[in-house]
Amino acid sequence: MFFEDEPHPGEHLPILPGHTSPGRLERVLRAGEFAVTSELAPPDSADPHDVYSRARVFDGYVDGMNATDGSGANCHMSSVGMCALLTRVGYAPVMQVSCRDKNRIAIQGDVLGGAAMGVTNILCLTGDGVQAGDHPEAKPVFDLDCMSLLETVRTMRDESHFLSGRKITVPPQVFLGAAANPFAPPYDFRPHRMAKKIAAGAQFIQTNYCFDIPRLKEFMARSRDLGLLEKVFVLPGVGPMASARTATWIRNNVPGIHIPDAVIKRLAGAEDQKKEGQKICIELIQELREIEGVSGVHVMAYRQEEAVAEIIDRSGVLQGRVPWYPGRDEIKLQERA
Amino acid sequence: MYSVRLWASRHARFFEGVYNLFEPVIVKLHPLWNKLGYQRAEKPVGKVEALCKGLLFDCKMCGQCILSSTGMSCSMNCPKNLRNGPCGGVRLNGNCEVYAERRCVWVEAWDGSQKMKHGERIFAVQQPVNFSQQGSSSWLRQVRQVTKSKQQSEEGA
Numbered sequence: 001m002f003f004e005d006e007p008h009p010g011e012h013l014p015i016l017p018g019h020t021s022p023g024r025l026e027r028v029l030r031a032g033e034f035a036v037t038s039e040l041a042p043p044d045s046a047d048p049h050d051v052y053s054r055a056r057v058f059d060g061y062v063d064g065m066n067a068t069d070g071s072g073a074n075c076h077m078s079s080v081g082m083c084a085l086l087t088r089v090g091y092a093p094v095m096q097v098s099c100r101d102k103n104r105i106a107i108q109g110d111v112l113g114g115a116a117m118g119v120t121n122i123l124c125l126t127g128d129g130v131q132a133g134d135h136p137e138a139k140p141v142f143d144l145d146c147m148s149l150l151e152t153v154r155t156m157r158d159e160s161h162f163l164s165g166r167k168i169t170v171p172p173q174v175f176l177g178a179a180a181n182p183f184a185p186p187y188d189f190r191p192h193r194m195a196k197k198i199a200a201g202a203q204f205i206q207t208n209y210c211f212d213i214p215r216l217k218e219f220m221a222r223s224r225d226l227g228l229l230e231k232v233f234v235l236p237g238v239g240p241m242a243s244a245r246t247a248t249w250i251r252n253n254v255p256g257i258h259i260p261d262a263v264i265k266r267l268a269g270a271e272d273q274k275k276e277g278q279k280i281c282i283e284l285i286q287e288l289r290e291i292e293g294v295s296g297v298h299v300m301a302y303r304q305e306e307a308v309a310e311i312i313d314r315s316g317v318l319q320g321r322v323p324w325y326p327g328r329d330e331i332k333l334q335e336r337a
Numbered sequence: 338m339y340s341v342r343l344w345a346s347r348h349a350r351f352f353e354g355v356y357n358l359f360e361p362v363i364v365k366l367h368p369l370w371n372k373l374g375y376q377r378a379e380k381p382v383g384k385v386e387a388l389c390k391g392l393l394f395d396c397k398m399c400g401q402c403i404l405s406s407t408g409m410s411c412s413m414n415c416p417k418n419l420r421n422g423p424c425g426g427v428r429l430n431g432n433c434e435v436y437a438e439r440r441c442v443w444v445e446a447w448d449g450s451q452k453m454k455h456g457e458r459i460f461a462v463q464q465p466v467n468f469s470q471q472g473s474s475s476w477l478r479q480v481r482q483v484t485k486s487k488q489q490s491e492e493g494a
Contacts, residue, residue: 099417100417126417126424127417128426129416142417142418143418143468144465145417145419145420145421147421147422148421151462180425181425181426184426184427186431186448188447189443192459256434
């Protein structure tokens with residue numbers, strides 16, 4: 001998709017009527033295209049090129065990259081820092097904000113700082129507990145929860161004031177996202193919880209790894225009954241598993257990820273487990289796309305980032321569309337000349 | 338105590354009824370609290386509240402009780418202090434992500450709310466916790482709020 005007025009790195013697109021952000025992700029979704037986002041693993045280094053080289057592998061295949069905020073409660077480069085680097089060259093990051101490490105003062109400051117740098121998408125998360133990560137002795141903050149975080153950022157954007165009531169002169173124009181996990185109990189409550197998140201300000205939803213299609217279908221059907229699907233864009237999470245062993249490890253050690261036995265069995269029985277994992281991922285994307293209310297996918301390919309382009313390509317979901325990347329339109333402009 | 342807390346949320350309907358009888362009584366006592374001074378009443382009432390609710394619900398005295406909206410399962414016992422529902426980390430057996438051997442506070446809350454008359458209160462979005470109210474009495478705060486809104490509606494009428 002090509003917008004005539006896009007993009008000059010560091011400069012915002014105009015905000016279209018009915019939109020809340022000047023970002024490309026919102027434009028793609030509101031135009032009814034099938035959107036693709038991916039997870040960008042932050043480096044354990046202070047080298048900006050580590051961020052750029054990790055981002056480059058997605059060029060031409062994703063509409064947004066999630067800059068994670070200490071995911072799994074492990075320490076890495078901050079999401080604000082990654083976003084500063086990514087927006088500098090024009091990428092469209094989704095800045096993740098977790099409630100685990102920062103209180104409301106720090107979070108609201110980061111929202112303003114992020115938006116000033118050109119962040120147009122913010123994903124509001126509760127965050128994994130500290131016990132899951134490499135610093136289990138750390139103090140868990142959890143001053144806000146994801147719901148009050150959503151409401152806080154929405155108020156900052158729409159009513160131009162902080163939680164304290166103090167005025168914000170130029171509000172952060174952001175597209176607000178939240179997570180959902182249809183695959184964890186209590187299942188009946190999950191659609192209602194998504195309804196609460198929408199009421200609190202969520203405009204798009206990214207889910208945890210989806211392997212259980214029937215469970216997701218059930219969740220989407222209940223969400224439709226509650227009238228949620230017109231109000232929110234749902235992007236289920238997918239990702240290739242490198243092997244049956246990795247899948248088992250993730251299932252046992254990463255909170256909130258449920259991988260059915262059938263998937264692990266299929267991986268274990270394959271000759272090339274890595275290839276099989278990618279094949280499963282492609283099949284899942286194609287199945288997800290057929291489900292009512294699914295607006296895109298969020299690809300999490302931890303340590304297999306270089307496989308994302310091929311997975312998206314083979315799934316065919318972009319239908320020839322080339323999402324923007326630095327340099328895309330230079331080629332186009334040269335071709336035109 | 339953990340087992341009492343589980344028992345209490347499993348009898349959420351009963352405790353909802355008890356509270357609905359109890360609230361009008363302490364609200365009626367507003368003249369007494371007023372005469373005594375809310376500041377001075379704070380300490381003894383807070384102590385009684387902490388004792389009762391501590392025993393039954395493992396109350397953390399956040400000072401802004403939402404037990405009626407959380408199926409009588411105190412959300413301040415969630416290690417992430419979630420006040421709006423379960424996180425994505427709940428285990429398949431309904432246990433907590435952080436404490437593998439304990440039930441998720443919100444799984445209990447959802448079950449409890451299903452038993453209550455006004456279980457739909459669980460769908461309301463809760464405000465962030467006001468940490469400056471920690472340790473103070475929710476009951477007295479509720480009395481002041483109810484009395485104030487009563488007075489306002491009377492003045493308006």
